[in-house]
Amino acid sequence: MFGPYGVDDEFGRKENIMELFHNQVTKAQEAASFRFHHRSFGLYFIAENIRADVTVLDFPSRSRFIREIRKGYDVVGISFITPNFLKAREMASQVRKHAPGARIVLGGHGAAIGDVEKLIDCDHVVKGDGMAWFRAFLGQDPSAPIAHPVLPANERARIFGIQLPGPADSLLVPGVGCVNGCRFCSTSHFFGKAYIPFLKTGRDIFLEACRIADRRGTSAFFVMDENFLKDRERALELLAEMEKHRRWFQFRGFSSAEAIQAFGLDNLVRLGMDLIWIGFEGKDANAYAKNVGIDARQMVRDIRDRGISVLASGILCAEHHTQESVVEEIDFLVNLNADLVQFMLLTALPVTQLYEHFKATNVLRNLLPYEEWHGQKRLNYDHAEFPGDEAERILARAFRRDYEVNGSSIYRMSETAMRGYRTLAAMKTRDACLEARLNQLADRVRRACQLLPLVARYAVNERERGKALALDRERKDRLGPPGSAERLRRLGARLGAMLWAARLKMVGDDLQPATLVTRYRPDRH
Numbered sequence: 001m002f003g004p005y006g007v008d009d010e011f012g013r014k015e016n017i018m019e020l021f022h023n024q025v026t027k028a029q030e031a032a033s034f035r036f037h038h039r040s041f042g043l044y045f046i047a048e049n050i051r052a053d054v055t056v057l058d059f060p061s062r063s064r065f066i067r068e069i070r071k072g073y074d075v076v077g078i079s080f081i082t083p084n085f086l087k088a089r090e091m092a093s094q095v096r097k098h099a100p101g102a103r104i105v106l107g108g109h110g111a112a113i114g115d116v117e118k119l120i121d122c123d124h125v126v127k128g129d130g131m132a133w134f135r136a137f138l139g140q141d142p143s144a145p146i147a148h149p150v151l152p153a154n155e156r157a158r159i160f161g162i163q164l165p166g167p168a169d170s171l172l173v174p175g176v177g178c179v180n181g182c183r184f185c186s187t188s189h190f191f192g193k194a195y196i197p198f199l200k201t202g203r204d205i206f207l208e209a210c211r212i213a214d215r216r217g218t219s220a221f222f223v224m225d226e227n228f229l230k231d232r233e234r235a236l237e238l239l240a241e242m243e244k245h246r247r248w249f250q251f252r253g254f255s256s257a258e259a260i261q262a263f264g265l266d267n268l269v270r271l272g273m274d275l276i277w278i279g280f281e282g283k284d285a286n287a288y289a290k291n292v293g294i295d296a297r298q299m300v301r302d303i304r305d306r307g308i309s310v311l312a313s314g315i316l317c318a319e320h321h322t323q324e325s326v327v328e329e330i331d332f333l334v335n336l337n338a339d340l341v342q343f344m345l346l347t348a349l350p351v352t353q354l355y356e357h358f359k360a361t362n363v364l365r366n367l368l369p370y371e372e373w374h375g376q377k378r379l380n381y382d383h384a385e386f387p388g389d390e391a392e393r394i395l396a397r398a399f400r401r402d403y404e405v406n407g408s409s410i411y412r413m414s415e416t417a418m419r420g421y422r423t424l425a426a427m428k429t430r431d432a433c434l435e436a437r438l439n440q441l442a443d444r445v446r447r448a449c450q451l452l453p454l455v456a457r458y459a460v461n462e463r464e465r466g467k468a469l470a471l472d473r474e475r476k477d478r479l480g481p482p483g484s485a486e487r488l489r490r491l492g493a494r495l496g497a498m499l500w501a502a503r504l505k506m507v508g509d510d511l512q513p514a515t516l517v518t519r520y521r522p523d524r525h
Contacts, residue, residue: 001080001087002062004512011086015376018059018513023376025311025342025409028399031458031501032408036157037513041171041224042108042130043079047520048149049131050138058516065091068517069099077130078122079108082349085370089120096121107133109186112351113370127351128191129176146198148173148208150215153222155513159410160454161500162493169220169252170212174199174234178226180256180290182279183353184315187226190351195230202237209249220274223253229263230256236263239271248436250274256290257299265302269420270433274444275309275339275413282314283332300336307420307441309413312338316398317379317391318346326385330398334405339412343398345391347375407464411455414448415471421445421478442479449475450482450490454497 006017017023021034040058047054057068069076076095080088092104106116107126117125126133132142152168175198177191199205213219228251229235242248252275260268260276268276278299285291300310314333316326333341348355348364358364363381373380377392386394406412424430424438452472459465476482482490503509 001084002060002065002091004061005059006510011090011371012084013371013374013377016083016371016374019511021340022509022511024344025340028396028403029408029460031160031497031504032410032455033509034157034159034409035161035511036154036168037511038154039151039516040079041151041173043077044149044151044518045146045173046077046130046134047518048147049144050134051140051522052138052520053522054520056516056518056520058518059513060515062090062094064515066094066098069095069102073099073102075105076102077105077107077134079130080106080110081108082110082113083371083374085110085113085119092121105134105137109190109349109351112186112190112349114350129196148198148212150212152216153224155516159451160458160493160497161503162451162496165489167216167218169222170216170218171224172205172209172212172221172251173224174205174228175225179230180227180288181353182281182288182290183357184346184348185226186349186352189353195227197231200234202234202239203241205234205238206241206245206247210247213249219248220250221252223251226254227259228253228255229259232259232263235271236267239267242272243270243433246432246436248272248433248440250440253277254279257294257296258290258292260299260303261294265306268303268308269306269424269437272437272440273308275311276303277311277313277342279313280333280336282318282329296332297336300338304337304339304416305419305423307417307423307437307444309339309416310336311340311342312336313342313344315346316343316394317383317386319383321383322385326394330394330401333398334402337406337412339416340409341398341402343395343402344375345377345379345395347373347380349373403460407460407467408455410448410451411464411468411471414445414452414455415467417441417444417448418471418474418478425478445475446479446482446486450486450493453490454493457494458497458501 006014008014019035019037026033043056047056057065076099078088078091088110095102095104103123105124105126106120106122107130111125111127135142151171153171154168157164157168175196177195178188179193179195181188181193199208209221250272254277257278280291280296281288285294300312303310312333316329321329348358358381365380365382368378368380372378379386379391421441424434424441430438449472452468455468456465459468
């Protein structure tokens, strides 16, 4: 989609920010909010897996998009999500105007909109796997092995306005979809509530991780897989390969509570999980099969004690919520004391079971424009308890309460690293795997604690300030005082944070991603 992003204009809304964490997780944390962008990963997978002359244009302006399509393309693929419906329609219109001979292919989650081919001028609509579709479209083998692109998981990561040093985590996509099929989940329903593995075995994942790590020079990965640990045997085989070859990758990714429990918390440490995103959704553990029998608060505590950060996600303003019960829901999610919390309004997106239910019961707000269907302001269904802008106020209250009660996420993640270091350091015996994990945790503690003086300086309250200073003292007691290089980095971070704080006051926090152009030649295979 073309920019600018996260602004109120004729094509979009300011709440639909092109930053996952600043939009849905740390948005109330002011200068301490996590800031980074993600590429449109699916486009790179398609480009990597077809024999053709392909250009991926990521984050263009409208004029940059028009300049590109004037070059004479045979096919223009437009990937979009539901809130970007107007942008997709405008782009298709510009293709017809400036490249009338090109065929237009719509894809992404926005392609699930009912009768989208009647609403946007196009030639084809791809619902599901774009790689297989384009291979068939070009007369190539749809079932050929999938080539994994080598990509960073994020772009220009920064906290307190400071660019984080070193290479970003690499992207790793073992597969798409999820068999859990939660009724609200568009990614699960988009792939038919099934899991499509790209890397079928633990050895496959290990070999791909080796190849990507050697290319990018980092052993850390963000695993873009809806439920990475659901295939327990595959994950255990991956662990066995790492132990066999003594190559200790680090992973961040998604998994459901029941999959985590089945895999085993100690195995998480051995596997090298640094952060795990868990959909607890709400306080009723029986509402979703994935959470039945799980003590969410205890699980979060146990995972963090092992040095693994937890991102807990929750849903607000669901059908059964009242003004009173939604406050209890917020309190439940805040009291999990996770490192990060994602709050989202219940939003029924096309293709999901929830969407079909709301349509059948005539509560879907069909007159609400698609650009409002982003889950961060208005409900897209009628709810008597939350009229007008009430849902937006509840959401803002939730983010603010989590920040005030638990402090900034960068503080919490620093604390988690220290908790894990304490746990492993206290063990009387450690094998090669746990020794490697202890050393990695020590590095994480050093890196994270460099920002603790800033956490204290910009703390949300005195409680966070005191905890940040105490944690920094513990870091020095356990790992020794910072060396000259770290002291210089701390000084530079302080200056950078002062500039960022001034920028926030003067011009706001809008960060637009840079346009990325990647060209794939047909003879690269």
